[in-house]
Amino acid sequence: DSGVTQTPKHLITATGQRVTLRCSPRSGDLSVYWYQQSLDQGLQFLIQYYNGEERAKGNILERFSAQQFPDLHSELNLSSLELGDSALYFCASSVAVGEGETQYFGPGTRLLVL
């Protein structure tokens, strides 16, 4: 158990809909990362937040957005969902930012868009 929690574990929805995925980082971690993992694919970095501020952006679609709240939990919002958005979404956290910060991953949210 990494100490990172994600809810829900599974999510089934229809095309065109909007969903929110939630992540609570490990106690004391200030930085949160979101990744997308499609079937049999690697981890695609989406976005990073540090202490409430966006710090880095990866391959995140304009239909997707995220935020980190004062209590450091984070939410990833996915809108106008398409079939291709079906994937595992992982959240990771680290203590801070800087040289070689270890990222600890949550168990993921499996999203299925029908």
Add this chain to the structure above:
Amino acid sequence: GENVEQHPSTLSVQEGDSAVIKCTYSDSASNYFPWYKQELGKGPQLIIDIRSNVGEKKDQRIAVTLNKTAKHFSLHITETQPEDSAVYFCAASNNNDMRFGAGTRLTVKP
């Protein structure tokens, strides 16, 4: 930006044999190289990491080597066991910009 290549994509070994997974990176400024193990239906778990000021690190049956000049690093698992079967990801990081390899599916046959 950083580009990480990982080989092989699949690896099958007999129980008790060794397994080696190799990664190359492109950004010479990368200074942190973790390895993650992902079991079916779970999130990636850190199994070992190495920083750029070290050439080799070992933890029981797992070892990682780093060649900064050649920009490659490798994961070595000795005396493999069926429970080592999983997908393994390497990563390279430069001040928190972490990029992952595509993963290696390791199967250990009893």
